[in-house]
Amino acid sequence: MKKGLTLEDQSEFQVAIQICDQILQIDQQNIQALYKKAKFLENQNQKDEALQLIDDVLKINPNYVLALNLKGEILQSKSCFEESIKYFVKAYELDNLFFTALYNKCDCLQDLENYEEAVRCYDQLIKIDSKNYLAHYYKSIALTELQRYTESLSSYDKTIFLNPNYIPAYYNKGIVLNFLKKSNEAIDCFDKVISVEPNHAKSYLNKGYSLCDLGQFNEALYNYDKAISINSQFIEAYYNKGILLDDLKKFEEAIKCYDEVIKLDPNDSQSYYNKAISLQNLKKDDEALKCYDQAIQLNMSYANAYNNKGLLLEKLGKKKLAIQNYKTAMKKCSIDQNIFSKRIKRLKNKQ
Secondary structure, eight states, X not given: OOOOOOHHHHHHHHHHHHHHHHHHHHOTTOHHHHHHHHHHHHHTTOHHHHHHHHHHHHHHOTTOHHHHHHHHHHHHHTTOHHHHHHHHHHHHHHOTTOHHHHHHHHHHHHXXXXXXXXXXXXXXXXXXXXXXXXXXXXXXXXXXXXXXXXXXXXXXXHHHHHOTTXXXXXXXXXXXXXXXXXXXXXXXXXXXXXXXXXXOHHHXXXXXXXXXXXXXXXXXXXXXXHHHHHOTTOHHHHHHHHHHHHHTTOHHHHHHHHHHHHHHOTTOHHHHHHHHHHHHHTTOHHHHHXXXXXXXXXXXXXXXXXXXXXXXXXXXXXHHHHHHHHHHHHHHOSSOHHHHHHHHHHHHHHO
């Protein structure tokens, strides 16, 4: 992703564009001036104007590799991934030493979530240049998406071997180790990230996950709190802290965490659901019902919310409301139909 241009950069690009315009006044089909002007416009985020110029270039020379690649990049920035791949493929076919086009193709395949094909594409890059640490890194990400965790770890290790200072590799390796329940090794990775970037909130969050798996709950809470102190709007940290506090039977504190999530994201149905469970554990049943209702309002097919609400209504002796709740659940939910049906029959038999 390109960073915003400074005024100085913009001034330099304007001068460059003016020079291209001067050349084009003399020779309207000067292909280099057309291409360079398109490149300068693209750098200033004037993508539509740049595309028009690139099309002019390709009319003059359909095999202009740099123009094909640039058109692919602009289309990719517009999320036209399948179309952009066609231009990257053609550019690479015309010049098999132009690895940028092949790399861009891999990137698009990731964007399309075509991870199998992306892995093959990165393997092609690695075959050409086995020391390309970024190819190994992005291959690892694709392998993780495919849940091929052992292979993913191997690729992250290769990335780190080639570039021991590439911090994102340590972070993502830690996440994969968490998936594999190798919590101590994961913590080592997150600690490495934190040693270089002390304000890396996500590493504290994921270290918290690892510590939970190890049963080190106080240390986990510390890391969740550390993540929140770095980023006071870190929804995942509040949410997971809430779950841990629930597990520790600290329900009042858990509710405060869920309230923080709801404040940041009023449409988070899961937090209303979790808050309802905490309220039930505090015997605050009426408030719990309101939270279940809010969760259902936000997610009309939320089977677990209907389930818990129904059971709570039964407990409170509100059988008619419970039956009505289960009937609504059968209309709205695609799962647990048999459970809701049995509950309705059971309650009707008791009337």
